[in-house]
Amino acid sequence: MSEHNHHRTHGAPQATLWSQAVSATLHCLLGCSIGEVLGLAIGTALGWHNLATVVLSIALAFVFGYSLAMRPVMRAGLTFAAALPVAFASDTVSIAVMELVDNALMLVIPGAMDAGLSSGIFWGSLVVALAVAFVVTVPVNRWLIARGKGHAVMHQYHH
Template sequence: MSIVSTIQEFITNPIVMGAWVVLVVASLGTLVWDLRRNNEELGSLMKYVWGFTVLYSGPIGLGVYWYSGRTQISHDSLWRRGFRSVCHCYSGCGAGEITGVVIAVGLLAMGNLWVAAVTFSLAYVFGYAMTMGPLMQEGMEFREAFVDAFYSETASIAVMEIVAISTDIWLAGEATMGEPLFWAALVVSLSVGLIAAYPVNLLLISRGVKEGMMNPAEMS
């Protein structure tokens, strides 16, 4: 049995899939409880960022939030800033990727090349929107906000999506929306993309290309 078949068999096992759903629901419940009870100071945008991150990656996302996103963190660091930054990117890119895959595969029945192109494009649209929205709310002009998003997010989105889309096609390139493998591979690919983009965000922050999200402890 090949490594691909082994992974496919594991991620589509009903027990594994059921356990993952339970973990995601429990993680989301924990996140909502903590945001309301202990971290109301966080901005609305970051609450959405953490919500999407946990929705996509379950306990992995919750662990990242607990380590880097709460006002109760003991101190800030490059590692924590990197996690906040990559999750900010991830929340938009994930939405774009899911939307792109559903449209390209489910509605238009496109081949893998077109699926990759549509998904990649929408990931950029959603990813840039998550960066540009807050800037424009603060009074920045569209052009300036776009340039800022392009400069700070392009590399992170590129790595995240190349890895995520490649993983998804590798695991479920022939699957349809009616097959468990389609959704299981999508979940796996999202988390793999998150992990791949993390060191990119560390590099961008350390070089001053990105500032990273504000230290949540300063909001307490």
């Protein structure tokens, strides 16, 4: 952990840590939502089995989540090769928790995965699953940020 991150997170007031956690989770939610919606839409439209659809949506959530995490650090001057490990360090746990919760809920909500893209059940279930995943992931991100991990590793690149 760098000295910069140590001072930014460990000494931060509780409200600041929660604010940073909400911000980090919103950022994660955006990438996860793009990948999730795209993966579920593709899998559902193609009539894929639930497992294949979930695997695709998780893979795309990580791709879009990491891509969005890399944008600001690359704008700060890092190359793609240097930005990739920063994105992995900042977002892997957050994306994993969000995807675990989101996909578990999509699988257990009756009819959600079989409803089809034109169904309110599909889209309503997806909104509920993403909202619950957000609520579960905020405290995880707060815990990580308080320890100089997770999204805290990106703070040095936000200018």
